[in-house]
Amino acid sequence: MYQHSDKHLVAVDCIIFGFEKGSLKLLLVKRKIEPCCGEWSLMGGFLFENESLDEAASRILKQLTGLENVYLRQFHAYGEMQRDPAARVISVAYFALIKIREHDYTLVQEYDARWFPFAEKPALIFDHDTMVAAALDRLRLEAKTHPVGFELLPEKFTLPQFQSLYECIYQRKLDNRNFRKSILSTGILEKLDEKDRTGSKKGAWLYRFDKNNYRELLTKGFRFNLTISE
Amino acid sequence: MYQHSDKHLVAVDCIIFGFEKGSLKLLLVKRKIEPCCGEWSLMGGFLFENESLDEAASRILKQLTGLENVYLRQFHAYGEMQRDPAARVISVAYFALIKIREHDYTLVQEYDARWFPFAEKPALIFDHDTMVAAALDRLRLEAKTHPVGFELLPEKFTLPQFQSLYECIYQRKLDNRNFRKSILSTGILEKLDEKDRTGSKKGAWLYRFDKNNYRELLTKGFRFNLTISE
DNA sequence: CCAAAAGTGTTGACCGTACACCCATGA
DNA sequence: TCATGGGTGTACGGTCAACACTTTTGG
Numbered sequence: 001m002y003q004h005s006d007k008h009l010v011a012v013d014c015i016i017f018g019f020e021k022g023s024l025k026l027l028l029v030k031r032k033i034e035p036c037c038g039e040w041s042l043m044g045g046f047l048f049e050n051e052s053l054d055e056a057a058s059r060i061l062k063q064l065t066g067l068e069n070v071y072l073r074q075f076h077a078y079g080e081m082q083r084d085p086a087a088r089v090i091s092v093a094y095f096a097l098i099k100i101r102e103h104d105y106t107l108v109q110e111y112d113a114r115w116f117p118f119a120e121k122p123a124l125i126f127d128h129d130t131m132v133a134a135a136l137d138r139l140r141l142e143a144k145t146h147p148v149g150f151e152l153l154p155e156k157f158t159l160p161q162f163q164s165l166y167e168c169i170y171q172r173k174l175d176n177r178n179f180r181k182s183i184l185s186t187g188i189l190e191k192l193d194e195k196d197r198t199g200s201k202k203g204a205w206l207y208r209f210d211k212n213n214y215r216e217l218l219t220k221g222f223r224f225n226l227t228i229s230e
Numbered sequence: 231m232y233q234h235s236d237k238h239l240v241a242v243d244c245i246i247f248g249f250e251k252g253s254l255k256l257l258l259v260k261r262k263i264e265p266c267c268g269e270w271s272l273m274g275g276f277l278f279e280n281e282s283l284d285e286a287a288s289r290i291l292k293q294l295t296g297l298e299n300v301y302l303r304q305f306h307a308y309g310e311m312q313r314d315p316a317a318r319v320i321s322v323a324y325f326a327l328i329k330i331r332e333h334d335y336t337l338v339q340e341y342d343a344r345w346f347p348f349a350e351k352p353a354l355i356f357d358h359d360t361m362v363a364a365a366l367d368r369l370r371l372e373a374k375t376h377p378v379g380f381e382l383l384p385e386k387f388t389l390p391q392f393q394s395l396y397e398c399i400y401q402r403k404l405d406n407r408n409f410r411k412s413i414l415s416t417g418i419l420e421k422l423d424e425k426d427r428t429g430s431k432k433g434a435w436l437y438r439f440d441k442n443n444y445r446e447l448l449t450k451g452f453r454f455n456l457t458i459s460e
Numbered sequence: 461c462c463a464a465a466a467g468t469g470t471t472g473a474c475c476g477t478a479c480a481c482c483c484a485t486g487a
Numbered sequence: 488t489c490a491t492g493g494g495t496g497t498a499c500g501g502t503c504a505a506c507a508c509t510t511t512t513g514g
Contacts, residue, residue, distance in 0.1 A: 002317050005276035007237035010309075010320055046235035049318065053309030077307040077322045079240075079283030087232050088279065090240055090320075092307045160466070177468070178504065200465040202511040227503065390493070407495070408477065430492040431485040457476065 011091040012056040013044035013128065014072075015135035016065065018100035019152040022161075023117040024168035025100065026132065028124070029064065030112040035086045036125040042132070043113070044091065057094040064111055066104030071097040071151040075138045076131070083127045091127075095135040097151035118168070136169075143169050147188060147224050150209040158196050158204035159183070170228055182226055188214045241321040242286040243274035243358065244302075245365035246295065248330035249382040252391075253347040254398035255330065256362065258354070259294065260342040265316045266355040272362070273343070274321065287324040294341055296334030301327040301381040305368045306361070313357045321357075325365040327381035348398070366399075373399050377418060377454050380439040388426050388434035389413070400458055412456055418444045 016027035031041045045060045047053065053074065062068055078091045100115065108114075116122065118136075123129060142148050149165050163179045183189060190210040195203035214224075246257035261271045275290045277283065283304065292298055308321045330345065338344075346352065348366075353359060372378050379395050393409045413419060420440040425433035444454075 002239055002276065002319070005239055006279040008240045008277060008279075009232055009235055010238045010240065046232065047238060047309070047320070049236040049238075050311070052311050053307060053320065056309075074307060077283060077304060079277070079286075079322070081280070081282050089232070090277070090283065090322075092309070092320075158466090175504075175506085176466085177506085180467080181469095182503090197512090200511090201513045202464080202466050204466060229503085388493090405478075406493085407479085410494080411496095412476090427485090431487080432483070432491080432493050433485080434493060459476085 009087060009089045010047040010053075011044050011089050012047060012053060012060055013042040013091050013093050013131060014057060014061050014064075015042060015093065015095040015132055016061065017095065017097050017135075017139065017152060018103075018115060019165050019168065020100045020115070022164045022168070023119075024152075024165070025115045025117050026121055027064065027108070027113055027115055028122070030114075031125060032112070035084075039125050040122045041125045042093075042128045043111070047092075053092050057092075057096075061094075061096050064107055064113060065098060066107050067098055067102065071148060073138075073142075076134055078127055078131065080127065085126075091131075093131045093135065095138060097139075097148060099152065099154055101154055140169055144226055144228055145224060147209065147214060156192060156194070156196075156206040156208055158199065158206055160199060160204050162207070166226070166228065172228075174228070186222075186224060187217065188224070239317060239319045240277040240283075241274050241319050242277060242283060242290055243272040243321050243323050243361060244287060244291050244294075245272060245323065245325040245362055246291065247325065247327050247365075247369065247382060248333075248345060249395050249398065250330045250345070252394045252398070253349075254382075254395070255345045255347050256351055257294065257338070257343055257345055258352070260344075261355060262342070265314075269355050270352045271355045272323075272358045273341070277322075283322050287322075287326075291324075291326050294337055294343060295328060296337050297328055297332065301378060303368075303372075306364055308357055308361065310357065315356075321361075323361045323365065325368060327369075327378055329382065329384055331384055370399055374456055374458055375454060377439065377444060386422060386424070386426075386436040386438055388429065388436055390429065390434050392437070396456070396458065402458075404458070416452075416454060417447065418454070 018025045018027060027043065028040045029043050031037055031039050043060055043064045045056065047056045051059065057072055058068065061072060072094055074092060074094050076093050078093060081088065124132065149162060152165060153161060159180055162183065163174055163176060167174055188210050189207045192206040192208055194206045196206050197203040248255045248257060257273065258270045259273050261267055261269050273290055273294045275286065277286045281289065287302055288298065291302060302324055304322060304324050306323050308323060311318065354362065379392060382395060383391060389410055392413065393404055393406060397404055418440050419437045422436040422438055424436045426436050427433040
């Protein structure tokens with residue numbers, strides 16, 4: 001079947017988001033092959049004959065971070081003729097949300113990779129800047145209607161941290177009273193009996209994402225909906 | 231470069247939406263090649279060496295409908311190993327919104343294609359049912375925040391038609407007073423001095439999408455936002 | 461005791477939603 | 488004159504947005 005049709009190189013590129021010290025970060029690698037060897041790029045790789053696109057994305061993410069079973073979503077396929085000057089390559093882009101503290105630092109070093117705060121991101125090869133911009137758009141969309149913030153924070157986190165994450169994602173100051181009200185009113189945060197005193201002398205209460213209650217609420221028709229007006 | 235990497239067949243499949251006689255429709259073709267010859271499927275084709283994904287989608291849409299420059303958006307790439315039993319094929323899915331009256335009926339006949347009301351859609355080959363469901367989800371998302379309804383209606387249309395379209399998309403009855411209020415308040419509809427009397431004896435006023443005013447409004451920070459609660 | 465971050469309530473404006481009757485016309 | 492679909496306005500409740508001071512504690 002289909003013998004006479006053209007075949008193509010298919011790549012998968014991963015936009016890897018993290019959050020640390022109050023800023024949203026991006027994991028980038030220094031490219032080791034031509035063309036554009038030595039320049040910054042997204043982590044990517046070619047699709048194998050015997051794996052699905054999702055499997056390829058997981059494989060590539062694991063290669064660089066050591067992580068599995070993290071939040072990873074396809075968001076767009078890029079297929080312009082000249083996007084890679086060396087060859088005609090179709091690239092399917094995925095974005096991942098990971099907890100920075102949990103990834104494998106040694107792997108990142110091996111790959112000559114680095115975490116960049118979003119604001120300090122260098123120019124990337126090919127159409128990777130476009131991909132990053134699209135991924136951020138998608139993240140913004142997701143973060144309003146799904147509790148994805150938790151994917152980027154450690155298991156225990158404070159409300160000021162949580163708010164700061166949203167402020168990074170939307171590049172905007174939020175009112176802390178309104179933010180707390182709306183996030184707490186969802187009932188998906190579990191307040192712990194511990195404080196985090198690294199950020200202040202008074203200390204901030206730690207919370208945990210109550211996944212079970214979230215699932216429970218979903219079945220009752222609840223929809224996560226943080227209102228952040230554009 | 232990249233000599234040792236696997237190459238793949240890449241297809242593009244189009245979910246083609248239309249709206250006619252108060253129902254949302256889907257343009258499907260009867261497949262002419264094995265496997266699954268004779269079964270209903272989406273219109274698709276393989277990506278050529280010398281065209282981008284978007285170009286392939288336009289080409290394939292034009293092949294079947296004769297239309298160019300219509301609303302056409304990529305929404306997902308499908309890459310499961312076994313999705314096509316005959317070969318390993320990556321498929322990039324696009325959805326199109328067209329005005330049924332404007333398409334080329336003879337082409338559709340040549341291809342053994344047919345418009346199906348959404349509710350009467352037959353089972354499709356491979357993962358095409360999944361694609362259709364995903365496309366509808368995407369259409370619902372789009373229709374809330376972008377004035378895509380106009381892509382499916384003739385240039386001049388009545389408010390009852392417009393409302394009926396939204397009722398089809400969201401599978402729900404809407405209150406006509408509220409619907410009119412919200413759509414008219416956007417200021418992107420231009421009321422014409424004509425009535426359409428095909429639907430009733432009284433006749434309904436015809437409107438036209440005021441594209442220029444819409445663009446104008448966008449620059450002023452306006453965002454289309456029809457509130458249709460899930 | 462002071463600096464620095466955490467935490468806490470109220471009000472007004474706007475928006476979404478619910479709801480029922482009259483109008484115009486051709487048959 | 489009647490059946491059919493087209494068109495119209497209001498009131499209530501809930502949600503969003505704006506806003507400033509007190510608390511805690513380590514240094």
